[in-house]
Each structure stands twice: as C-alpha cells, then as structure tokens.
Amino acid sequence: MSEGLLVVLSGPSGAGKGTLRPGLLAAFPNLRFCISATTRPPRRNETHGQSYLFWTRQQFERVRDAGGLLEWAEYVGNLYGTPREPVEQLLAEGRDVLLEKEMQGAGQLKEAFPQGVFIFVLPPSVAELKRRIAGRDTESPAEQLRRLQKATAELESLPDYHYDYVVVNDRLEDALDRIRAIIVAEHCRISRQAPGWVDAFCRRSEAT
Numbered sequence: 001m002s003e004g005l006l007v008v009l010s011g012p013s014g015a016g017k018g019t020l021r022p023g024l025l026a027a028f029p030n031l032r033f034c035i036s037a038t039t040r041p042p043r044r045n046e047t048h049g050q051s052y053l054f055w056t057r058q059q060f061e062r063v064r065d066a067g068g069l070l071e072w073a074e075y076v077g078n079l080y081g082t083p084r085e086p087v088e089q090l091l092a093e094g095r096d097v098l099l100e101k102e103m104q105g106a107g108q109l110k111e112a113f114p115q116g117v118f119i120f121v122l123p124p125s126v127a128e129l130k131r132r133i134a135g136r137d138t139e140s141p142a143e144q145l146r147r148l149q150k151a152t153a154e155l156e157s158l159p160d161y162h163y164d165y166v167v168v169n170d171r172l173e174d175a176l177d178r179i180r181a182i183i184v185a186e187h188c189r190i191s192r193q194a195p196g197w198v199d200a201f202c203r204r205s206e207a208t
Contacts, residue, residue: 011121012151071108
C-alpha cells in the first residue's frame with residue numbers, strides 16, 4: 001500500500017484556508033484534515049477538538065518537549081503546532097492528510113516531508129485581505145493590525161520559501177478547482193506510484 005499524500009495549505013490570516021477546507025474534503029473521500037494545537041483562546045463558534053486543540057502553554061510545551069509535535073511555531077504571541085501521531089498514522093494507512101499551517105511551520109514540515117505538496121493561498125489583494133480580517137469581527141483592532149502586519153511580512157518573504165504552488169483565492173469555486181487539480185495531478189506523478197506498478201499493469205494487460 002502506498003503512503004498517503006500530505007497536502008499543506010499556507011497563507012496569511014484571512015486568505016481563506018479554512019473556507020476552502022470543506023470543499024476539498026468533499027471532493028476527496030480519502031482526504032483527512034488534522035487539526036492543530038494552539039495556545040490562543042477560542043474564537044466565537046470554535047470548539048476544542050474540532051477547530052483546534054486548545055491547550056494551555058504548559059500543555060503545549062510539555063507535548064513539544066516530549067517530541068509529540070511534527071512542527072511548531074509562535075504566531076502573533078501564540079503557539080501553534082501539529083500533533084505527530086494522527087498525521088503519521090493516517091499517512092501510513094494510505095490516507096491523504098490536509099494541514100493548514102503558517103509559513104514557519106510549513107517550512108519545518110517541508111524538511112520532514114519533502115514529498116509533500118505545499119500550496120500558498122493568496123487573497124486577491126492586500127486591501128481585500130484587510131477587509132476579510134476586519135469582517136470576521138473576532139479580534140480587537142490591535143489584534144487585527146498585528147495580523148495584517150504579519151501577513152504583509154509573509155507576502156514579502158514568500159520567494160524565500162519553497163512552496164510548490166500558489167493559488168489566488170479570488171472566487172471560492174475557482175480556487176477550489178485549482179487546488180483539486182493540483183491534488184489530482186500530484187497523485188498521477190510516476191514517483192508516487194507503488195513499487196512494481198509497471199509489472200502489475202503489464203500482468204493485468206496480458207490477462208485480458
């Protein structure tokens with residue numbers, strides 16, 4: 001059985017990563033989303049175990065120091081990380097795994113999973129990004145400003161990161177189409193086929 005495909009979506013806060021997720025999960029029955037752990041407080045309508053694993057800083061640091069995270073990073077004062085066990089188990093079972101990570105975390109994952117697919121999601125403009133962040137109405141004006149400043153810095157440093165693809169989330173369905181096409185194409189790579197697939201194909205052809 002072939003190992004599953006790791007798909008990592010990155011992008012500034014407000015780019016729409018979470019909005020894209022349901023459409024991707026619906027399109028690929030074999031795709032599983034693994035939630036991250038964070039020390040930030042829940043926003044409205046966010047629940048522990050569904051949106052994030054909401055941990056205290058002490059809990060986070062304990063799991064991190066025990067090697068239980070694939071990657072971790074600090075983002076606008078809060079810690080974020082990817083629990084190791086569910087990702088590795090799903091990939092070993094042949095399931096595809098979807099992660100949503102900021103740039104620092106994605107960089108660590110790129111080193112650990114160079115065979116993964118790393119996609120950077122962009123808003124159509126900085127003005128639209130600012131509108132989306134403000135429109136969520138889940139953070140204080142000071143927090144919104146910090147996120148916008150962080151997003152601007154990320155965009156300026158994007159050429160230094162080794163993403164495989166960039167997708168502009170201007171219209172949701174168009175962005176979904178692009179990411180769906182990327183995932184299908186990646187599964188068709190010769191390098192991702194199971195060992196011996198050519199011999200198996202030839203044997204099937206001889207039997208017909």
